[in-house]
Amino acid sequence: MSDAPGGPGTAADAPFRPRRGRVVPQVVAVTFVVVCVAVAVGMGLTGHWNPFDQAALVVFGLMVGAFIGRYSVIRAVPGPDGLAVHNLVQRRTVAWSEVVQVRFPDGDPWVTLELDDGDDLAVMAIQRVDAEFGRAEARRLATLVRDRQDAAAGY
Numbered sequence: 001m002s003d004a005p006g007g008p009g010t011a012a013d014a015p016f017r018p019r020r021g022r023v024v025p026q027v028v029a030v031t032f033v034v035v036c037v038a039v040a041v042g043m044g045l046t047g048h049w050n051p052f053d054q055a056a057l058v059v060f061g062l063m064v065g066a067f068i069g070r071y072s073v074i075r076a077v078p079g080p081d082g083l084a085v086h087n088l089v090q091r092r093t094v095a096w097s098e099v100v101q102v103r104f105p106d107g108d109p110w111v112t113l114e115l116d117d118g119d120d121l122a123v124m125a126i127q128r129v130d131a132e133f134g135r136a137e138a139r140r141l142a143t144l145v146r147d148r149q150d151a152a153a154g155y
Contacts, residue, residue: 012144016076016125016137025071032068036061076125078144083113087124094121096148104128104138111138 040057043049049057070088077084082095094115101114104126111126126137 012140012147013078015078016123016141018074018125018127019130019133021074021124021127021129022072025068029065029069029072033061033065036064074124076123076141078148083123083141083145085113085121085123085125087122092121096145097152099145099149102138102142102145104135111141 036057040049040054040061043057044051044054073086074088075086077086079093082093082098084093085091094113098115098117099113100116102111103114104111107128109128111123113121113123115121123141126141127134130137
């Protein structure tokens, strides 16, 4: 049995990571940067662009590539005290006791945690695009939340 996240023998407290949402952004980011560099070099060779224009396009390509690449580091890491959610921009750790419900209704792109303060927290690490893997990960998270809350309550 494998203990790798998403494998058949996945440990209950393994980090949550998307499958497609990790590979596709890496490929797109690298491709975007390569195209921007190629266009900048090509336009410089034709004499249509000066070095500032070329550098601006390369910097733009790197910035967009870095932003797109952020999608590949999305994850949610369970710990003894709570769940550390690393989304595209936001990072937040919520205590197990703060989670009221784990939701993944049809049509939603990712899991949402309903918190006891009335907030909803997206968990982009568990995505609808991953089909059955995403649904299984949502069930695993709901079970993990329930088990951690029961343990804290002494059940």
